[in-house]
Amino acid sequence: MSLPRIAVDAMGGDEGVQTMISGAALARRRHDKFKFLLVGDEARIKTALDAHPQMRGASEILHCEGVVSGEEQPTRALRRAKTTSMGLAVNAVKTGDAGAAVSAGNTGALMAMSKLALRTMPGIDRPALAALLPSLGDNDVIMLDLGANTECDARNLVQFALMGAAYSRIVTGREEPRVRLLNIGTEELKGTEQLQDAAARLREATGLALSFDGFIEADKINRGSCDVVVTDGFSGNIALKAIEGAARFVTDLLRNAFTSSLRSKIGFLVSRPATELLRHHLDPNNHNGAVFLGLNGVVVKSHGSANPTGVANAVAVAARLLEDDLTQRITADLAALRETRLRSDGDQGEAA
Structure with a gap:
């Protein structure tokens, strides 16, 4: 199958052009159907491509000298959208020159430009930022929103649930992904008015391609008991940073423990297969690629510190969403939700 090409913001991220091009090249080696629009400084991109000659026939370079810095305010970045690598990568999706855009740059600026x-x-x-997180289940868990919207009402949360479930069906293959709302407890009476209202709407809805399982607490996010966790961007970003911090704490604790003495070093050699599996599972590069759901196009945000493996995974996420037509899935789910509301309004009218 021939895919629309993917626009890569070659200048975004902490690790520079070499990492972005190496990541795209790794994705290309894994799936030779990928084609790219590489946006950024042409001379630097060509230098990076010297190490990946197989990319030349699969890539076009769109020269651009402007770069959005990690500290730049989204409002200022918006004014420079037509002259920056990030802005031109997103615009390529708008014009149809690319099917999706991938950037490791400033998250706020990328969201503003994409919207x-x-x-x-x-x-x-409102669009939402969704990402894959590791879990003890058979599949990763999708969590949204992770920072795009600090305050959300019940309507927003229901829409996030639909979008997350559509994404989950692509990732997990489940026909009805298990969806839960993040809350301070699992009891039905716990939580804010917005959470209570969103839960009621999801319980009452019929014909949706998801299974609403009520509430979930933060310590259960990675246990594998659900496929989609829905929350507002404020709580979601805090929960994500806490999970990432805990993962780093565990890996650093193990590293320190295994180097504390000769006996510990011998123990490390014995247990190395298990610790390598743990390291691989907790490595954010292996789950890289957050998606802005709810837009008329596919935009994927890579970690700013991602290595080539992480960038390749972000590219793969963009390609998979194109292959499985995420936007069409969300459109169909929204239609089902509207049908549920119409039936509900009609039943209330008859009762009156």
Whole structure:
């Protein structure tokens, strides 16, 4: 199958052009159908491509000298969208020159540019940032929103649930992903008015391609008991940073323990297969690629510190969403939700 090419913001991220091009090249080696629009300084991109000659026939370079810094305010970045690598990568999706965009740059700027250029889908009030997190289950768990919207009402949360479930069906293959709302307890009476209202709407809805399982607490996110965790961007970002911090704490604790003495070093050699598996499972590069859901186009945010493996995984996420037509899945789910509301309104009218 021939895929639309993927626009890569070659200048974004902490690790520079070499890492972005190496990541795209790794993705290309894994799947030779990938084609790229590499956006950024042409001379630096060509230098990076010298190490990956197989990329030349699969890539076009769009020269651009402007770069969005990690500290730049989104409002200022928006004004420079037509002259920066990030802005031009997103615009390529708008014009159809690319099917998706991947950037490891400033998250706020990328969201602002994506919203302005691509707009939200009909029936979606706000886009949400969703990412894959490791779990003890058979599949990763999708969590959203992770920072795009600090305050959300019940309507937003229901829309996030639909979008997350559509993404989960692509990733997990489940026809009805298990969806839960992040809360301070699992009891039905716990939580804010917005959470209570969103839960009621999801319980009442019929015909949706998801299974709403109520609430989930933060310590259960990675246990494998659900496929999609829905929350507002404020709580979601805090929970994500806590999970990432705990993962780093565990790996650093193990490293310190295994180097504390000769006996510990011998123990490390014996247990190395298990610790390597743990390290691989907790490595954020192996789960890289957050998605802005709810836009009229696919935009994927890579970790700023991602290595080539992480960038390759972000590219693979973008390609998979294109292959499985995520936007069409969300559109169909929104139609089912509207049908549920119409039936509910009709039943209330008859009762009156």
